[in-house]
Amino acid sequence: MRVVIAEDLFLLRDGLVRLLEAYDFEIAAAVESGPELSRALAELRPDVAVVDVRLPPSFTDEGLQCALAARRETPGLPVLVLSQHVEQLYARELLADGSGGVGYLLKDRVFDADQFVDAVRRVAAGGTAMDPQVISQLLSRRAQDRPMGGLTPREREVIELMAQGRSNAAIAAQLHVTERAVAKHTSNIFGKLGLPPSEDDNRRVLAVLAYLDRG
C-alpha cells in the first residue's frame, strides 16, 4: 500500500516513515510543506495520505486545506489528518462531502502503533477514523442537552466506537464481546435514535454524526 506523508517536523516525519515501513507500507513520498503535498497527491496518486494539519510555508491549516482541495479534485481520495489538537469544526469539514475515506486523529494516537495502523488501513479502504476526543465531546454535549434516546451504558460505549469508524468486529474485540452481541447493540442504537439501519462502516459513522449534530 502506497502512502504519502506530510509533516514538517523531521523527528515526527521520520518516526511516521519508520513506523509505516515496519508495517509493510510503501512510502511513496514524505514531504514537509503544503505545495509539496499538493504536488505529491496529484502526481503520485497514493492509496492513502497521512497529513499534518499545520504545514509551512503559512503554518496555518495548510495541510488540511491541501487535503480538502485534493479531495475535491479526486473525490474519496483517502486522507488521514493528524494534529496536535482536534476540533469538531475541522472534523465536520472533512466529513462534509460524505464520500468516506477520511480520518482525523490526535498525533498521540500514533503511540499505539497497532491501532494507528489499523486506522490508516481503514481510511485507505474508504472507511472513517475519527478521534475518540471529537466523539466524546459530541456525545457529552449531546448528553447534557437531553438524554441520548435512553441508551444503556454499553450502548453508549458501542456508539462511541461506531462513531469513530470501527467495524462491528473491531468493536467486539475491543469490548470483549461477540460480534453477534455488537450487531444486536447497533441495531438497538439505530432503532432508538431513529436512524435507518446500515452495514457500510462509513455510512454508519455519517448517520451517527449527523444525528449527534442535529442537537
Add this chain to the structure above:
Amino acid sequence: MKKIGNALLSAARGLWLAIFGLVASILLFVLTVLSIAFTLLGIGLFTTPVAVGAHRAHASLRRRQAKAWAGVEIPEPYRPLPARRPGLAGQVELCTALLKDPATWRDLLWLLVDATAGTLLAILAPVLVLYLPWGIVLALGVWEPIERAGGGLWFTFLHITDQSTAHLAAPLGLVWGVLGAFLARPLLRADFLLAKQLIAPGPATARELELARRVDRLTESRHDAVDDSAAELRRIERDLHDGAQARLVAMGMSLGTIEALIEKDPARAKQLVAAARTNSAEALAELRDLVRGIHPPVLAERGLADALRALALRMPLPVEVDVELAGRAEEPVETAAYFAVSEVLTNAAKHSGARRVWLDVHHAEGMLRISVTDNGRGGAVAPADAATRGAAARAAGSGLAGIERRIGTLDGVLAVSSPAGGPTMVTMEIPCVLR
C-alpha cells in the same frame, strides 16, 4: 409670593455681583498686571503667585456662585502646578508655570470684561427693581425738596416738576420694578454665562484636559496589562513545572528502570513501558490545554471567526454563532476578543442556567462589536457593581473585570445588561481595522 421672593433674591445677588465684582475685578486686575510687570525687577517673582492666586480665588468664587445661584457649571481650566521647590529657583519655576498657563491670561481678560460688561449686566435688574420704591417715595412728596433744591429731577423719561407728574412716578416705578423682577434671573444667568466664556477651559485647554484624562486611563490600563502578563507567565511556568516537566522526568526514570529490567524481568519492563506511554500521552494532553490557554490553535490557523465557531462547538450548551468579518483583525485584538468570548460563554454555561446562547460578532465603523446573549436567569453584575454584591456575583464579576481589563488595554469597552430573570447580554466593542 415665592416667585417674587426668588426674583428679589436674584436682584440682590446681581447687586452684590455688580458692586463686589466691580471692586474686586478692577483691584485684582491692576494688582496682577503690576505684579507681572514687576517680575522684571524681581519683586514680581514673589507677588505674582499671590496675585494670581487671589484672582483665581475670585474666579473660583464666581464658579461656585454660578453653580449655586443659576445652575451654570463652569469647570476649572487651570493646569496642575509643579511640585513646590524652595528658594528662588522654585519661585521662578512657579511664576513661569503660572504665566505659561493660558488660563491665567484668560482670567485677566475676564477681570476686565467683568468690571465692565459684567457689572452692567448684573446691575440692570436691581436698578430696575429699585425704581419701584423710588417712584413711590417720589409720589409721596419727596420730589418737592429736590425740585426746590435745584430741580431737573428725571424719573427715567419723566421730568417731575409738580405733584401730578410725581403721581405718575409711582405706576411707572411699578412697571420698571415688575420688569426688573422678571429680568432678574435671566440677567443673572447671562452674567454667569458671560463669565463662563472666559473662565471655563478654552477649546485648547479642553483638549488638554481630555488628553490628560486619556493619559491617566492609558497609564492604568498599561499597569493592568503588565500585571496580567506577569501573572500569566507565572501561571504558565507553574503549569509546565508541575505538569509536562514532571511527567517527562517520570518518563525518563521509567526508561532508566526499563533499561535495567529488560533482560532480567521482561514482563515488568513491559508494564513500565505502558506506564511511560500513558505518562507521555498525559503530558501531551496537558501541553495541549496549556497551548489552548496561551493561543488557541484554531485562532492561529484560521482567525477569529472560525476560532469562535470551534469554541462554540466545544461548549456544553448550544451556541448559535453569527460571525461576519470581512478580514482579519490584528493579532492582539483577535486574541483578546477570543478569550473575552470564551470567558463570557463559560460564565453563561456555569452560572446562568441558560439553555441556549447567541453569539453575534461583526465589524462596523472601525469597531469590532461582540454580543453574547443567553436565556438564563440574569442577575449578572457589571464589574463596577460587583463589589457590593454577594460572593457568586463577585466571582462572576471578577471574571468580567478581567475581560474589561484585557480589552481595556486595546481601548475596548464592555457593557453588561442582566435584569433579574434574564436574559443576560454582554456587549464588547474593540476599535480595530480589518486586513
